[in-house]
Amino acid sequence: MAIFFKLLSRMPLAWLHALGWLLGWLVFVASGIYRRxxxxxxxxxxxxxxxxxxxxxxxxxxxxxxxxxxxxxxxxVLWDGAEHVEAALARGCGVVFLTPHLGCFEITAQAYAQRYGQTAKPMTVLFRPPRQAWLRVVVMASRQRPGLLTAPTTLSGVKQLIKALKKGEAVGLLPDQVPPQGMGVMAPFFGRDAYTMTLSVRLVQQTGATVLLAWGERLARGQGYRVHVAPLHEALPSDLSQAAAVVNQAMQRLIVQCPAQYLWGYARYKQPRETAHTA
Structure with a gap:
């Protein structure tokens, strides 16, 4: 399977996107659960x-x-709002990038690492290794690149994020990802309560980091991507539930800008899994 992945990696992006478009429709038609x-x-x-x-x-x-x-x-990769990144890094208090399941969220961290990770400050992203051994090797090799670091989804990983922010570095999170039980609160998301992570809020409260919203727009005909960056214009309340609601509202504003690239099939309203291992 790893060899097949390697072969696919050599294909033009436009061809991969054409195959992906077909794959998306096949899954939509074939899977009633996913479609509903x-x-x-x-x-x-x-x-x-x-x-x-x-x-x-x-x-x-x-x-x-x-x-x-x-x-x-x-x-x-093109950039829209790079000046916000540069201003946040200049503050020296760390940067928390919040990215919803919108567009290509993989490219946002890679683009940051390529542009800022080696010359300014690296980025650390949370990482839960895939269960398949071959895929775990591939993903770990991809995530560990110059200017881009990974942290496990454990208590030690959270401490790693805090340490990075206190050094003025950047961290990246998907705040609309359902966290483990005990690591979130219920907050409205498009008018319905969803279990929402509080990690981003706690990181900002403990470090004073700057919050930036980012997402990677997939350009037509395999031309690449455009990374959009914007500041969070409202301060996060000290109350975790209220702050989580503010984050969800910010994610909604990004999604409605380009609903055609949101991952609507993601189980956003599912019940959280058991608490992550904290060793």
Whole structure:
């Protein structure tokens, strides 16, 4: 399987996206559970058919582009809002990047590492290794690159993030990812309560880091990606539930900018799993 991944990594990005578009539609048609969840989430968010239709194929592209991003040649990346990154790094208090399941969230960390990770400050991202041994090797090799570090989804990993921020470095999180039991609170997400992580809030409260919103737009015809960065214009309340609601609202604003690239099939409203191991 690793050899197959390597072969895919050599394909043009446009070809991978074409395969991904087909894959996305095959899964949408074949899996009733996935399709119902996809449609229910889009309906919950008030999306019209014209808003979410393209997201079926885009979800497949998310999977098909991974071999190229993990093992292949660098892809073209444009920036929108790089000045916010540079201003945040200049403050020296650390930067917390919040990225929803929108577009290509893999590219945001890679693009930061390439542009800032070696010349300014590295980025650390939370990482839970895949269960498959061959995939675990591939992903770990991809995530450990110059300017990009990983932290395990454990208490020691959280301490690693805090240490990085106190050194003025950057960390990256997916705040709309359902955390383990005991590591989140219920907060509204598109009008429905969802178990929402509080880690981003606690990191900011403990370090005074700057919060930036970021997502990687997938450009048409395999032309690459555009990384969008914007500040969080409102201060996070000290109350965790209120702060989680602010983060969710910020993620919603990003998603409605480009609903065609949101991962509507993600089980955002699922019950949290058991608490992560803290050793």
């Amino acid at each position: 969840r996809f449609l229910a989430n889009a309906e919950q968010a008030g999306m019209a058919r014209s808003d979410w239709l393209a997201a079926v194929g885009e979800s497949g592209k998310l999977v098909a582009e991974l071999p190229r991003l993990w093992l292949g040649r660098p892809v073209p």
